[in-house]
Amino acid sequence: MGKEQRLGYPSITVERLYLSRKHIALFIATAVTSIAIAIFIALSTATPVAVIGGGIVEGVISFTSSRVYVLGKPVIFRALESLSIISLAIFIGASITIVFSVYGLTRLLTSKEEIYVVRSNGVDTLKVINIVYLEYIPASGLVAMLLVTLFMALLRVAVADIVPALPLGGCVSTLAGMLCLERSSIIYTQLYIALLKNPWILIALALLPLALSVITIYIEFELYRKQIRNVLTTQPQLQRSL
Amino acid sequence: MYIYSSNNLLEHGVEHMKDMSRGTRRRLMLAYVLLIVVAILFLGKIIWFPIAFMVVAGRSMEPTYRVGDLVIGVATYLRGFNVGDVVVCCRDFWRTACVVHRAVNISGNYVVTKGDANPGPDSPVPVSSVYYVIVAHIPWFIWIPLLAIVIILVGYLSYKESGKRVHAFPGLVVVSLVATYMAINAGILGFTYIDNSSPFYYTPRIDLVFASLDIHKSIYRIVLNLSELSLVDASCVVDDSLGVNTTRLVNGSTAIIDVYIPRDFYQFLWNRTSAKGVGYLPSPPASVMESFSIDCIFRLDRGELRGSYVAVFNWREPIVKSFNDTLVINNDNPVPISVRIELFSHTRQAVVFSREYRVEPLSQLVIDFSRFVKERGVYTARVYYNFLGVVRGQGAEIRIP
Numbered sequence: 234m235g236k237e238q239r240l241g242y243p244s245i246t247v248e249r250l251y252l253s254r255k256h257i258a259l260f261i262a263t264a265v266t267s268i269a270i271a272i273f274i275a276l277s278t279a280t281p282v283a284v285i286g287g288g289i290v291e292g293v294i295s296f297t298s299s300r301v302y303v304l305g306k307p308v309i310f311r312a313l314e315s316l317s318i319i320s321l322a323i324f325i326g327a328s329i330t331i332v333f334s335v336y337g338l339t340r341l342l343t344s345k346e347e348i349y350v351v352r353s354n355g356v357d358t359l360k361v362i363n364i365v366y367l368e369y370i371p372a373s374g375l376v377a378m379l380l381v382t383l384f385m386a387l388l389r390v391a392v393a394d395i396v397p398a399l400p401l402g403g404c405v406s407t408l409a410g411m412l413c414l415e416r417s418s419i420i421y422t423q424l425y426i427a428l429l430k431n432p433w434i435l436i437a438l439a440l441l442p443l444a445l446s447v448i449t450i451y452i453e454f455e456l457y458r459k460q461i462r463n464v465l466t467t468q469p470q471l472q473r474s475l
Numbered sequence: 476m477y478i479y480s481s482n483n484l485l486e487h488g489v490e491h492m493k494d495m496s497r498g499t500r501r502r503l504m505l506a507y508v509l510l511i512v513v514a515i516l517f518l519g520k521i522i523w524f525p526i527a528f529m530v531v532a533g534r535s536m537e538p539t540y541r542v543g544d545l546v547i548g549v550a551t552y553l554r555g556f557n558v559g560d561v562v563v564c565c566r567d568f569w570r571t572a573c574v575v576h577r578a579v580n581i582s583g584n585y586v587v588t589k590g591d592a593n594p595g596p597d598s599p600v601p602v603s604s605v606y607y608v609i610v611a612h613i614p615w616f617i618w619i620p621l622l623a624i625v626i627i628l629v630g631y632l633s634y635k636e637s638g639k640r641v642h643a644f645p646g647l648v649v650v651s652l653v654a655t656y657m658a659i660n661a662g663i664l665g666f667t668y669i670d671n672s673s674p675f676y677y678t679p680r681i682d683l684v685f686a687s688l689d690i691h692k693s694i695y696r697i698v699l700n701l702s703e704l705s706l707v708d709a710s711c712v713v714d715d716s717l718g719v720n721t722t723r724l725v726n727g728s729t730a731i732i733d734v735y736i737p738r739d740f741y742q743f744l745w746n747r748t749s750a751k752g753v754g755y756l757p758s759p760p761a762s763v764m765e766s767f768s769i770d771c772i773f774r775l776d777r778g779e780l781r782g783s784y785v786a787v788f789n790w791r792e793p794i795v796k797s798f799n800d801t802l803v804i805n806n807d808n809p810v811p812i813s814v815r816i817e818l819f820s821h822t823r824q825a826v827v828f829s830r831e832y833r834v835e836p837l838s839q840l841v842i843d844f845s846r847f848v849k850e851r852g853v854y855t856a857r858v859y860y861n862f863l864g865v866v867r868g869q870g871a872e873i874r875i876p
Binding site for chain 2: 309365
């Protein structure tokens, strides 16, 4: 039988992995981090980026919906409309992250199947979980990372390209003379002040789930590799424990 | 010593494929190819494909195209465009900042586009920035459900045909999920666009209704139509330096500002022009144009208006007229003029009357010679004065009955 398995190595699939407490803690940390980042990015996207006031222009700018008025008359600014449609990708990404993280986490925590490994210093309890469910966690972590990078890109476009194009005031020549209107000021909301003044926050938010996901994928691959190896080398010693 | 659970640790994952019929596989392959083609068309804009599907991302083309509608573009090197065609212009290499607008004017190498719902045209763009001509469009309520049904159907059939189980290859879920999200991002960023047309906004106007000098009242009146702005304060200087008083009257959107020109200022102008000297003067009564500037700052509730206005009037030589024994000298200038009047008697061949007078600004001097000369006869009244530094004189016939 062992010979047959070695010959059939390319078609071997291992569905279930055995996780120690440390591994479980790492997967939980990855899932929780991804969920937190996804919620943060989704809420940030829905939060106003800036408030314009103090002059002829008044309004609120956000990724999802913006209202800008010049002397009470609405500004037609198609770029802001486009931004609200493109921000849909952020909500889709946040939904994917949250749903799959929660699903993977739930599967991980509710899995009751365990095995016991007897070592020289005692007995270790290993949790058994299907690799498919386990993979949801690092996968959603990577989606969270992509989510943050997309948010960074949209923030750059909004702050560097779109907002400066707004008519904040200035001088215009009229028959009666040079009409200089009070410039409105753009007041970024506290959240965005923090993000714009400290761009490393977003970089850290992108790198954190990336690092955790890479580690968990590495662990998963290692467990998979070890299991394949152990299956091939210790098949005769297998015993049913539970 | 290790103890393992032994259920289903190994599986040969190719057995189920034997059950899949060749026809079903062919149909599935066809569906996959179709989906890939559709995906390529959706990404057509950013991969410079000759045909591209794009999703309308703004309301600038309403009611022709609504947000979410799918428009099908053909590259301009395959199909030319004319005025009236809807075209796609992009300003960046990746074609993410684009507009889907109607070409309203093609002049040389430039195209002017305009959104059907926009109040004005866009800035002209080079013809080379026009990448696609829109040839068809599908409303969102048709293409989105259709595409969703196809994707779900293909997914379901794939799942069904694969033995109703997902094979657990490590990395499969990660790659699938990340690839899906990247495809969503690429799709949304690829087939939509950030509409880069300039913002349209209301520009406040201030109209100059009237601005003129009333030399008699010594007031320069400025009438402005401020529309939605409100006048708070006004301050003016004359001739770049002299501060003057102003009054303002606001009636609705109309503001009337009166700038009071001091009388002394006219004397200053008179002296300045006199010192400068005037050129050729025609025979009396001559007229010399004079002007000065009035610079005003109107403080508004949300800004200020800096206006520079020119007040124009004429220095007019005194007009001398006679009515029998009465001599009338009109001074239409805002400054007093000193005149010396002599009355020459033709009978005596001598000056019988000589006196200096001051003709007040914008007034007339009337002299009844019958009070000064008792002898009847015909006289000539000679009026001498200094007009802008030039000594001039006029005469009039006086008859004393």
